Amino acid sequence: MLQYNDTVAALIGSRICHDLISPIGAVANGIELMALSGVDQSPEMDLVAASAANANARICLFRLAFGMASAGQRTGAGEIRTILKNVFSDSRITVDWQPDGDFDRAMAQAALLALLCAESAVGLGGEITVSRSDNNWKIYATGPRLKTSPDLWAGLTNPTTLHNIAPGDVQFIMLPDHLARLDRFCRYTLTDTSVSLEF
Structure with a gap:
């Protein structure tokens, strides 16, 4: 079954x-x-x-x-940038997707899940930057008034602590599980004005 x-x-x-x-x-x-x-x-x-x-x-x-995401499927930077531009064109959030070329779809999916986690923190306005160095990804968000729940973010490193997740926060459940299947794990940092996620 x-x-x-x-x-x-x-x-x-x-x-x-x-x-x-x-x-x-x-x-x-x-x-x-x-x-x-x-x-x-x-x-x-x-x-x-x-x-x-x-x-x-x-x-x-x-x-x-x-x-x-099917095995071997690829996603291009141009497609992702176009989608993000259209999503945030009329928003108080700006997104800078820096990596070029095309990516393994599963890895791009992880980056977008992390971006959605960062978006939840800067819902009142801010900037999100996605970068990659030697296949190590970093999503960095900054804004004047961040909205973060320490318990929710702690679930990125210990998903068993997550309970009663709102639909809008489902990315916090999916990201650590998705990264585990890629043999990766998430590291994050929260400050008063910024959040960063790396994997």
């Missing part, structure tokens, strides 16, 4: 993203076609277009971060 585990969760994430991305893309295309056909732009149309674009970008990000 199939057991419910992280693989099933990843498959569910992939399925949801796959099924939602087409209709949301259709909404964006419909707005574009209306504009090309001469329909006057309006604040309402602009709002729908912007919302559809952001939803599409978020789903692309979630598909990479939470979806299934």
Whole structure:
């Protein structure tokens, strides 16, 4: 009998993203076609277009971060930068993805899960930088008012301490488990104005 585990969760994430991305893309295309056909732009149309674009970008990000990564699958820096630009274009958070080239999909997934952990700390505004040196990854976030839960972050090094996780914090459960399957572990540092994760 199939057991419910992280693989099933990843498959569910992939399925949801796959099924939602087409209709949301259709909404964006419909707005574009209306504009090309001469329909006057309006604040309402602009709002729908912007919302559809952001939803599409978020789903692309979630598909990479939470979806299934096949063995040998690769992901390019250009694709990731485009997704992150679209997700955070109208946000108080700026993201600088520095690594170039293409990456093993599972490793890129780990970096994006770490980025989502960092995003939770700078929700009120800040900067997130993703860097890589000799295949060692670092995600660094800084902001004037960080929002961190020491217990939540402690789960990155000891997942058994995590209890009653909110849906928006699921990346804190997934990251250490994902890294363990890559024979890696997470190190993190919290200060009053910054957070960093390395693996």
